[in-house]
Amino acid sequence: MSKANRNIPLKVEPQRTPPLPPEQAAAVRAALDLHRDADGALLPILHSIQDALGYIPKDAVPVIAHDLNQSRAEVHGMLSFYHYFRTHPSGRHIVYLCRAEACQSMGARELEEQVKRRLGIDFHETTADGQFTLEPVYCLGNCACAPSVLVDKTLHGRVDAERFDALLVEAQEAQE
């Protein structure tokens, strides 16, 4: 817009951002095409993108906002509100460790320390080899077989330090 007409809100230009790499752009477009017309479309759209890419690239925010005729703040607000959505790639496997009360009663606090030591990372971090990301979770609904750990989409109960080591091996074998 020129200086002369800057007070006339003719049209809101989407803010310039670097174009998404083709793979990401395709995933974002597919998610939008699939859910755009649904009521409350933003939540399924974000899930769809994260399912495809493993995370939601920050540069996708203006694309989604523009497409849904929402503000970037609204889309960004969703990403920052929900613990599950991530804006950076994770490791190959995500380990969700339950920190809630039922698991605490069966030793989850100790397990948490052991897991962090074993992986050498804290929550929300990824191991140096890119294999595992550790995330806290508050209840996996497996409270009678605590402590619980979800590795990717596989749930494990009665986990102790020894069992956890075995899970890491299983996860890596499963992918090979």
Place this chain on the structure above:
Amino acid sequence: MITATGSTIYVSRDASAQAVGADRVARAISEHAASSGADVRIVRNGSRGMLWLEPLVEVVTPAGRIAYGPVQVKDIEGLFAAGFLHGGSHALKLGTVEDIDYFRKQERLTFARVGVTDPLSLEDYRTHGGLRGLTNALQMAPADIVTVVTDSGLRGRGGAAFPAGIKWKTALEAAGTRKYIVCNADEGDSGTFSDRMLMEGDPFVLIEGMVIAGLAVGATQGYIYLRCEYPHAHAALKAAIAAAYANRLLGDDILGSGRSFELDVRLGAGAYICGEETSLLDSLEGKRGQVRVKPPLPAISGLFGKPTIINNVITLASVPIILDRGAAYYRDFGMGRSRGTLPLQLAGNIRHGGLVEKAFGLTLRELLYDYGGGSATGRPIRAVQVGGPLGAYLPESQFDTPIDYEAFAAIRGMLGHGGIVAFDDTVDMAQQARFAMEFCAIESCGKCTPCRIGSTRGVEVIDHIVANRSRGSNTTLLRDLCDTMINGSLCALGGLTPFPVLSALEHFSEDFAPGRSPSAAEGTDGLERPPRDAPLPLSAVGGG
């Protein structure tokens, strides 16, 4: 000897059963059967709820379904050798499932089919009494359906225990051509898993309940808002909804009646607060899950501003049996103003953890010892948290409280969604109180200052108390902070977080004494602030 028709074996597909190896067991049985030429059909059922016996293997025999458990892969060869396909004796043999004490003593209404049927077989569902409630409802006027639900005494099973019939009546009478039925399947409370077990073990009953709710208030669109931490339930619901559409249980001609109801599952994204009904509605609308001010009630202005019934999974899943057997049948179970049954969940440090559906009125002690068998570790049970992370911690002296909404309210407790988490005597209650505040800080939606900021201050004040920094004044400060949170928060997260804290302080004050919990002051969650030597000024609390 294998009969011409072969043997039918049930191995649960429930997430908890899978978490302790049910898939591996099912695979091993089928491999062993294949190699030994046995004709075996494996049905993956829901769980019977005796989770300490999972993986539970049931074999159909002329004498009934004989159970073996807990079965591990290494046991399979021995089971075949013992002739378990015909109910042969084995160290793991438990007898017929229905005769196992834990199961026999229950009153299963809502969970009648869970563990019995193949969850995704609509034929099984019909054979075991499914769709009778809906068939009745299709013949009834909307107001009559609502009356039956009101007369049954059914109250919201999500935790707030609001009478379902009143909610339905409000939505029925609300003006509007577009109305919604929303199922709250954001079961975030630790120690609860009944919603999950039901959705995985009998998803059609939830669908049927939602269709009936739609008929009752004139809604034609339903949403199940499911937490993303439940991938197994998600898969089960998606498959069940597809089957329901294919068989005209959903769609534009329900059971040939010409009535329509559409149903969708929406996944949450890891926010505990979205279990609160108004946050959930905002989340469904594609927004941050922030609590709304009530009024307006969702029944009048809910999803997208339209009249909306929002009920918990168990509430909606209890509707079909009420419409099938009548209001009086359901109401005759229970005590006082708590009518019907409650699927209770025994969790945490408990020997026989699992699901117990019973009429209201039995005591906590009966649940913990007669069903639960005491702690898993064999040590004395010292504290029990009932009703999730916002429920009070109860000491042994309160174990005789009956399972009843009012009885729990009278001891400043909360029955909530029926989750019971046991702790043995190694528990550090100052740590548990601290965690309640920490959890609130992590999960607060941020709308109300007492919740958003008070929870973080709460963690700090508890750390000061435990570290013996100005104990007296900090304890006063903590109580004051709790009072501010209780009275100054819009929803239950900020308003109830103080209950576990205050109950720990009241019943287990010795744990807050210096030297008791060295680790409390050095947690690892990133919420810590540098320790202060002086107590916080009162102005820092709740003032924003």
